[in-house]
Amino acid sequence: MTLRTEPVTINIGPHHPSTHGVFRLRVTFDGEVIVDAEPVFGYLHRGTEKLAEERTYVQFVTLTDRMDYVASMTNNQGWVLAVEKLAGITPSPRGVWLRMISAELQRIASHLVAIGFFLQDLGAFATPLMYTMRERERILDLFEILCGARITYSYMRPGGVFQDAPQEFWPRLDTFLKEMPHYVDEYERLISGNEIVLVRTKGIGKVPADTLINASASGPILRAAGVDWDLRKKDPYEFYDRVKFDLPLAKESDNFARYIVRIQEMRESLKIVTHCKEQIEPGPVRPKEVPFLVRPPRGDAYAHIEAPKGELGYYVVSDGSIAPYRCHVRAPSFINLTLLRDMLVGWKVADMIVTFGSIDINMGEVDR
Amino acid sequence: MYGFGLLKGFSVTALNMARTPFTVQYPDRRVGLFGLAQASGMNPLQFAMKRPGDAVRAILGMAKIKVELPQAPRFRGQDFIWYVERCTGCASCAKLCPLGIIRIVTDPAGRETQEGEVYDVEVFDIDLARCMACGICVEVCPYDALHMGSGFERSKYAFKNLLITVDELKQMPKRPSTWFRPQLEAKGYDPHTGNEADWRLVGRHEMPNLTQLKKSWVDDRTK
Numbered sequence: 001m002t003l004r005t006e007p008v009t010i011n012i013g014p015h016h017p018s019t020h021g022v023f024r025l026r027v028t029f030d031g032e033v034i035v036d037a038e039p040v041f042g043y044l045h046r047g048t049e050k051l052a053e054e055r056t057y058v059q060f061v062t063l064t065d066r067m068d069y070v071a072s073m074t075n076n077q078g079w080v081l082a083v084e085k086l087a088g089i090t091p092s093p094r095g096v097w098l099r100m101i102s103a104e105l106q107r108i109a110s111h112l113v114a115i116g117f118f119l120q121d122l123g124a125f126a127t128p129l130m131y132t133m134r135e136r137e138r139i140l141d142l143f144e145i146l147c148g149a150r151i152t153y154s155y156m157r158p159g160g161v162f163q164d165a166p167q168e169f170w171p172r173l174d175t176f177l178k179e180m181p182h183y184v185d186e187y188e189r190l191i192s193g194n195e196i197v198l199v200r201t202k203g204i205g206k207v208p209a210d211t212l213i214n215a216s217a218s219g220p221i222l223r224a225a226g227v228d229w230d231l232r233k234k235d236p237y238e239f240y241d242r243v244k245f246d247l248p249l250a251k252e253s254d255n256f257a258r259y260i261v262r263i264q265e266m267r268e269s270l271k272i273v274t275h276c277k278e279q280i281e282p283g284p285v286r287p288k289e290v291p292f293l294v295r296p297p298r299g300d301a302y303a304h305i306e307a308p309k310g311e312l313g314y315y316v317v318s319d320g321s322i323a324p325y326r327c328h329v330r331a332p333s334f335i336n337l338t339l340l341r342d343m344l345v346g347w348k349v350a351d352m353i354v355t356f357g358s359i360d361i362n363m364g365e366v367d368r
Numbered sequence: 369m370y371g372f373g374l375l376k377g378f379s380v381t382a383l384n385m386a387r388t389p390f391t392v393q394y395p396d397r398r399v400g401l402f403g404l405a406q407a408s409g410m411n412p413l414q415f416a417m418k419r420p421g422d423a424v425r426a427i428l429g430m431a432k433i434k435v436e437l438p439q440a441p442r443f444r445g446q447d448f449i450w451y452v453e454r455c456t457g458c459a460s461c462a463k464l465c466p467l468g469i470i471r472i473v474t475d476p477a478g479r480e481t482q483e484g485e486v487y488d489v490e491v492f493d494i495d496l497a498r499c500m501a502c503g504i505c506v507e508v509c510p511y512d513a514l515h516m517g518s519g520f521e522r523s524k525y526a527f528k529n530l531l532i533t534v535d536e537l538k539q540m541p542k543r544p545s546t547w548f549r550p551q552l553e554a555k556g557y558d559p560h561t562g563n564e565a566d567w568r569l570v571g572r573h574e575m576p577n578l579t580q581l582k583k584s585w586v587d588d589r590t591k
Contacts, residue, residue, distance in 0.1 A: 055466055056464070057502065059464070059466040059504060060466075062466055062500060062502035062504065063466070116547060131384065134390045137390065141440075143494070144439075144440045144442070144443060145440045146442075146514070147442065147547075148440060148443050148444040148503075148545060148547040149443075149444050149501065152500065152501075152502070154502050154503070154504075162507065162548060163442075163547075163550060164442070165547060166546075166551070166553060186380055186383075188376045189376050189377065189379070189380050190376075190380040190381070191377070192373075193372070193373030193376055193377070194373045194374055194376075194377050195370060195371065195373050195374055196374070198373070261409060291566065292464075292507070338384035
C-alpha cells in the first residue's frame, strides 16, 4: 500500500497568539518540513506616514510613539533628529544627554521584551517572560518619573526634551544601574546554559551574512552574523562619540547568536547610561528660541539611529510650512522580517515560531 | 555534564520563589488578621477584641483592603484640571490637539477690563474616548489654565459618558499633574500627597500689574 502525499499550505495568523500582533504567514509544509513561507503584512496599517502630512512637527512626535510601541523613546529620537537636521536646530547638551539616557534604557527594555517573548515562543512558558517583565517594569517606572507615561512617552522635542529630569529620578537610576547587571547574570544562568534551549536554538534559522547585507537588514540580527555594523559607532549621532562601549558580535547567525547578542547589548547599554550620567552637565534642556511650530526651510533630510531592532530612519520633506510635505519611515522590523523565508525554509514546524521570535519584530512598526 | 545547565536554571527559579513578589494586587488586596489589624493601626489581639466579626472574616480569608498605587507626580492621567480664572478662551488647546477632540465655544462676557475683552467659556468638551494623553494641549496653553490630571479610573459603559464637559471640569478636584509645569515641581508640589492647588499657585508668572500691562501694550502698538 502506498501513501499519496502532497504539500499542504497553511495560514498562520493573522490572529494567532504567537505572531506578535496581526501578522499572517502562509507556509507550505511537506509533512513537517517547511517548503515555502510567505509573510503577508498590512493588517495593522494605520497610515502614519500620511497622517504626518497633516500634523505639525511636534504633533507627529505623539504618533511616532505608536509605531514601535515597545521602544517608543527611540522612535521619538529618530524623528526629532530628522526635524533638527531639516530645520538646522542645535540641541541643548543636557537635552541630548537625557535623550541618550532614555534611549539606552529603552534599548534594555526592548531587548528584555525580545528575550522574554523569544523564550515564550520556545515553550518556556511565562517564567523567563515574567522575570524580564519585572525588570522592564523598573525601567517603565523610571520613565514614568521622567515623562509621566509608561508606554507612549512623547518625551522628546526638536531641540532636546520637554522637561528636565526631576530630582528623584537620579537616585532611582543609580539603584537600577547597580542592580541590573545581577539580573542579566540571572537570565544567563537561567537560559544560556539550558540544554533544551541550546538544542532548540543552536544552528537553527541560519542566514548567511551576505544575504543579510543584501536585504539591508540591521540591528542585532546583523551583528549576530558577525557583521560589525552599528550606527552608534559608524555614524555617531548625538553624543555617541563621547561614550565608550563595545560592540557585541557573534559569528553563528543562528537563533542562539541573536539571543546572546541581545543579552550582551544590554550590558553595553548599562555602560553607556553610566557614562552619560557622569558627563551630563547642567543647563537648559531645550533652547529657548525653538518655537512650538517649527517651520523648516524647503528641503529634505534623512536621519537614522540605531533603534533596538535595527536602523530606524526618518526621511522628511519640507515645503516650508508647519507640517511636513512627505514623511517616510525606514522601519527596521519591516526590513528584517523580509528575511523570514530564508530563515525558515528547510526547518520544521516547531522551529518556525522560534525563528520568528528571534527576529524581534513589532507589528506596529512593520505595518505603520 | 549533560543536564547541569538545567539544574543551574532551577537554582534561579528556586531563588525567585523566596523573593517577595513584584506583582501588585489591584484594586484591593486580600489580607489576614495581621494585615487587617496593621491597616487599622492596632495590634492583632486588640483588634480581635474590638471587632471580633471582622477578625473572624480576616481569619477566614474574606477581608480585603484597598490598594493605593504609587504614582509619579508627572503622571499623565485621563482627566484634565482647568482653572477658569486663568482661561481666556483663546482655544490654543483646541487648535493644536493632534486629534482635534477639544471643542470650545466662547462668548464675549460683556465686560471690558483694561487689557481687553474677556470671554466666557461656554462649552469646553474634551472627548476622552479619543484622547491619547499626549499633553500637547497643556504644553501650548499660554496662560497655564489647563493641566493634566492624575486619574486613570474613568472606565464608562458608553462612549458618550467619556466626554468631559465644562461643568465637570469646573467641579474636578484641583490636583494638577506636574507634567510640563516646572513651576509646580520647583514649589515641591505633589498631586498625590499635596493639597488642592489654587489658581494663583499653578502659574508660571505672578499676576500682571494692570497699569504696567496697559503701558506695554500701548507702547508696543505705537512703535
